[in-house]
Amino acid sequence: MPETDYAQFEMKSPQDRSVMNVLYGLHAVAPFTMWSLSVVALVVNYIKRGDEHDALYVMHHNYMISTFWWTILWLVLTSPLFLAFLIPGFVAWSIIGVWYVYRFVRGWLRFSNHVPPT
Template sequence: MPETDYAAFEPKSEGDRTLMHILYGLHTVAWASMGTLAVIALVLNYVKRSDEHDAVYASHHSYMIATFWWTVLWLVVTSPLWLFFVLPGVVAYTIIGLWYLYRCLRGWLRFSNNRPPY
């Protein structure tokens, strides 16, 4: 089994850290753009994750990607509630939105403390 030469990996720059904060920020305020900012951040998460060698950074990219797709899944699953009455749809989407916000803020705070998202 080959050994990994950790000296070959570049240390994380301040720009990498700033980009991660921007991505968390885009995900967090995505509700203001009806999800457009989240899609932009999602694309950047996929691009940056594929080049990532740092386990903490890669796990945060995966965390944001998973949060986005789970949110989309639950929005689609609960969308028929809007057909019955408005109130169940509003309640479901509010709960999903709060969960999304919680996940974004939790991950962002853990990243700020140099900890993995989980």
């Protein structure tokens, strides 16, 4: 007789939702802390995603992780603008920061409504 994986039937606790809300909050305020809180949240995202069985939670972890790495990519690609011209660099990084916060606020709202982040 095959064994049943009871983890699939496990209901999400309020603590699980609280962890996700804290992670979204850390990511959302990260641009104002020179991205340090985002690195902490990213590590927790990777750890929690590995333990997660709920597809909705996995999608939200993936969403936060991919948003972080896309932001890093765009920050690196636009960093030469600071070497040549200061104003375009600030404009580019401001746009990236606004996009980053928008993605996390949008994802957070969708998580609150029990909807996938896409």
